[in-house]
Amino acid sequence: MATFNFELLDLPPEAESLRGEVREFLRETVGDGAPHKRERTWGGHDPAFSKKVGARGWIGMLWPKQYGGHERSALERYVVLEEMLAAGAPVSAHWVADRQSGPLLLRFGTEEQRQRFLPRIARGELSFAIGMSEPDSGSDLASIRTRAERVEGGYKVNGTKVWTSNAHISDYMIALFRTKVVPDKKHEGLSQFLVDTKSPGISIRPIVDLSGQHHFNEVVFQDAFVPDDMRVGDEGAGWKQVTTELAFERSGPERYLSSLRLVIETIREVGREPGERAAVTIGRLVAHLATLRQMSLSVAGMLQAGQNPNLEAAVVKDVGTSFEQEIPETVHALLGAEPRLGTGSDFERTLGFLTEHAPSFSLRGGTREVLRGIIARGLGLR
Amino acid sequence: MNEMQAMLSDTVTRLFTDRVTTELRETAEKGQWPAKLWQEVEEGGLTLTQIPEARGGGGGTWQDAFIVVAAAGRFAVPLPIAETMVAAWLLSEAGLDVPFGPLTVAPARASERLHLASDMAGWRLDGTATRVPWGRVAGHVVVVAGDMVGLVAAGAARVEPDVNLALEPRDTLAWSGAHVVAAAPAPRLPGDAVRLYGALVRSAQMAGGLEYLLAQTVRYVSERKQFGRPIGGFQAIQHQCALLADHTAAAGIAAANAFRAADRGDPSFEVAAAKVRTGEAAGLGAGIAHQCHGAIGFTYEHSLHFVTRRLWSWRAEFGAESHWAAELGRRVAGRGADALWPDLTAR
Numbered sequence: 001m002a003t004f005n006f007e008l009l010d011l012p013p014e015a016e017s018l019r020g021e022v023r024e025f026l027r028e029t030v031g032d033g034a035p036h037k038r039e040r041t042w043g044g045h046d047p048a049f050s051k052k053v054g055a056r057g058w059i060g061m062l063w064p065k066q067y068g069g070h071e072r073s074a075l076e077r078y079v080v081l082e083e084m085l086a087a088g089a090p091v092s093a094h095w096v097a098d099r100q101s102g103p104l105l106l107r108f109g110t111e112e113q114r115q116r117f118l119p120r121i122a123r124g125e126l127s128f129a130i131g132m133s134e135p136d137s138g139s140d141l142a143s144i145r146t147r148a149e150r151v152e153g154g155y156k157v158n159g160t161k162v163w164t165s166n167a168h169i170s171d172y173m174i175a176l177f178r179t180k181v182v183p184d185k186k187h188e189g190l191s192q193f194l195v196d197t198k199s200p201g202i203s204i205r206p207i208v209d210l211s212g213q214h215h216f217n218e219v220v221f222q223d224a225f226v227p228d229d230m231r232v233g234d235e236g237a238g239w240k241q242v243t244t245e246l247a248f249e250r251s252g253p254e255r256y257l258s259s260l261r262l263v264i265e266t267i268r269e270v271g272r273e274p275g276e277r278a279a280v281t282i283g284r285l286v287a288h289l290a291t292l293r294q295m296s297l298s299v300a301g302m303l304q305a306g307q308n309p310n311l312e313a314a315v316v317k318d319v320g321t322s323f324e325q326e327i328p329e330t331v332h333a334l335l336g337a338e339p340r341l342g343t344g345s346d347f348e349r350t351l352g353f354l355t356e357h358a359p360s361f362s363l364r365g366g367t368r369e370v371l372r373g374i375i376a377r378g379l380g381l382r
Numbered sequence: 383m384n385e386m387q388a389m390l391s392d393t394v395t396r397l398f399t400d401r402v403t404t405e406l407r408e409t410a411e412k413g414q415w416p417a418k419l420w421q422e423v424e425e426g427g428l429t430l431t432q433i434p435e436a437r438g439g440g441g442g443t444w445q446d447a448f449i450v451v452a453a454a455g456r457f458a459v460p461l462p463i464a465e466t467m468v469a470a471w472l473l474s475e476a477g478l479d480v481p482f483g484p485l486t487v488a489p490a491r492a493s494e495r496l497h498l499a500s501d502m503a504g505w506r507l508d509g510t511a512t513r514v515p516w517g518r519v520a521g522h523v524v525v526v527a528g529d530m531v532g533l534v535a536a537g538a539a540r541v542e543p544d545v546n547l548a549l550e551p552r553d554t555l556a557w558s559g560a561h562v563v564a565a566a567p568a569p570r571l572p573g574d575a576v577r578l579y580g581a582l583v584r585s586a587q588m589a590g591g592l593e594y595l596l597a598q599t600v601r602y603v604s605e606r607k608q609f610g611r612p613i614g615g616f617q618a619i620q621h622q623c624a625l626l627a628d629h630t631a632a633a634g635i636a637a638a639n640a641f642r643a644a645d646r647g648d649p650s651f652e653v654a655a656a657k658v659r660t661g662e663a664a665g666l667g668a669g670i671a672h673q674c675h676g677a678i679g680f681t682y683e684h685s686l687h688f689v690t691r692r693l694w695s696w697r698a699e700f701g702a703e704s705h706w707a708a709e710l711g712r713r714v715a716g717r718g719a720d721a722l723w724p725d726l727t728a729r
Contacts, residue, residue, distance in 0.1 A: 274711060288659065295632065
């Protein structure tokens with residue numbers, strides 16, 4: 001049986017001093033924004049804010065300076081991320097590019113691609129979407145069918161991607177296409193591409209979520225042309241690359257902090273001298289929160305040490321998303337307040353927003369069932 | 383884990399693997415004190431890991447102690463190793479020397495108070511403490527009364543034996559004008575020091591117990607065949623094992639975090655969080671382990687129960703999840719909503 005390796009991490013002094021700078025920046029930019037706006041955390045989209053973050057050097061923090069990066073540590077980056085999330089800063093215009101598209105290009109992209117895209121990502125000027133799922137391919141990602149066929153100078157793409165968050169407001173998408181059909185070997189013949197979302201042959205249609213909001217999209221490719229120099233990595237290497245990318249996607253503090261705002265507003269709601277039942281509920285939530293932070297930090301420490309904590313990241317995401325998903329239920333059981341939309345108190349509106357959004361927490365970035373399969377494999381059961 | 387801690391971990395794992403057999407656990411449950419094992423553990427310096435060398439300890443840290451206590455939980459070692467560590471710590475905080483032999487602490491329950499009073503002949507102890515762990519076998523009991531720490535010898539108390547679910551001694555000790563070997567003030571200790579450090583060590587024992595449950599459950603579902611294949615091949619079982627792994631990982635880091643905090647100073651926040659998290663994991667983990675083991679795990683013949691019965695008792699001892707959650711909740715609420723994140727990141 002493989003064992004976990006969760007070691008406690010002591011954040012170095014430079015990371016802690018950076019925390020102060022980030023808080024000061026957030027006070028100036030996000031300020032005392034209304035809680036019901038701040039609960040969106042990494043769902044909030046504000047390109048102007050992302051440019052300010054880029055100007056501070058807090059995007060592409062780990063990347064080499066020659067590509068506009070800042071050559072700082074994974075632990076300093078971790079502090080920036082957790083402070084942004086805790087403040088409910090609108091980070092989504094740079095989040096995906098900073099977390100996974102940039103690192104992917106750095107690792108598998110051509111020199112030309114790195115020089116062309118990374119500096120602009122680091123300045124907070126370019127936003128990226130992720131083109132993985134399709135109408136018939138969700139958890140079984142390797143079964144995707146969107147075809148990229150070789151034509152002169154590039155590829156002709158036909159097919160459909162779904163659940164593509166922010167495709168309608170992103171400059172580029174990193175998409176997984178099938179470049180070759182290999183019978184009975186679905187993991188082969190996949191390749192990744194940089195796709196300009198404005199190019200001809202691509203139509204982007206909204207998929208409205210249950211709360212009436214538009215962030216998902218259906219992206220349809222009809223004879224869309226993608227030039228050769230926009231392929232990322234070798235043809236056929238897509239599966240290996242995409243699993244690397246998913247590991248970036250699964251390891252961060254966004255996997256346990258989505259409902260932090262509701263914990264904070266619930267503490268405000270019960271007041272400074274809560275009754276026994278409220279105290280027990282709050283205390284339990286805080287115990288879980290404090291533990292998850294140490295687990296998440298531990299994964300950051302492994303990344304900093306150059307290890308490959310795929311199993312640990314899956315554990316943290318499973319524990320973390322279960323926790324953030326449970327919070328609206330716990331708060332409902334404690335206070336029984338009616339969740340509200342556009343009216344009501346900050347607390348009621350935060351409860352309303354998170355009650356509606358909580359189901360997505362254990363779906364996005366790999367479902368709970370997929371993660372438990374990964375953990376079971378780590379335990380030697382698969 | 384540094385190199386010395388890795389060596390310590392190897393040492394305790396080897397010792398307990400060799401010595402803590404099913405037979406030893408069974409005879410201990412029948413009331414026989416495993417004197418030889420205690421002697422080996424004590425002579426190996428494993429009971430006073432984090433006590434300063436000047437007081438006869440190993441001069442290590444609480445984080446070193448964590449390795450020993452978690453291993454004791456993992457192997458369901460029927461000895462008061464954790465209690466001895468806490469008792470010795472209280473003595474050293476009061477500037478008192480640590481005697482040889484197994485130690486325990488009292489009072490273990492929040493509602494009970496003991497009284498230390500001095501007269502011409504020295505210090506005397508009065509009062510009754512229930513559910514004292516290993517009370518009848520400890521050579522000395524370390525008591526806390528107000529900001530005083532006192533040391534009383536075995537035999538000074540009237541003992542009514544009792545046990546917890548795992549048949550570990552949990553005795554009532556009654557003292558009436560009992561002679562106190564030594565007493566001193568320990569103003570640095572928090573008022574609930576016995577429960578706080580008791581909860582600290584129980585959280586590590588539970589984290590260790592969960593590690594056993596995970597390893598044992600994965601082993602069992604890989605071997606046990608039904609419908610023509612190992613039951614671990616079924617997704618329903620795989621997902622239960624993954625959930626057990628989740629809780630085991632969370633319990634381990636929650637407990638380790640509390641021990642780190644004990645090295646840094648006041649660990650009350652982290653201990654409360656650890657006792658809540660490990661206690662919750664213990665209940666859920668024991669349930670999963672039993673479900674995956676089926677009927678055989680419910681028999682006395684199978685050794686799963688040596689750990690699960692302990693977990694069910696340990697989570698309630700030195701304050702259950704509800705007690706520590708309430709403490710934590712009042713503390714957090716008292717600081718106000720906007721202090722939550724800054725406080726969390728400052729620790």
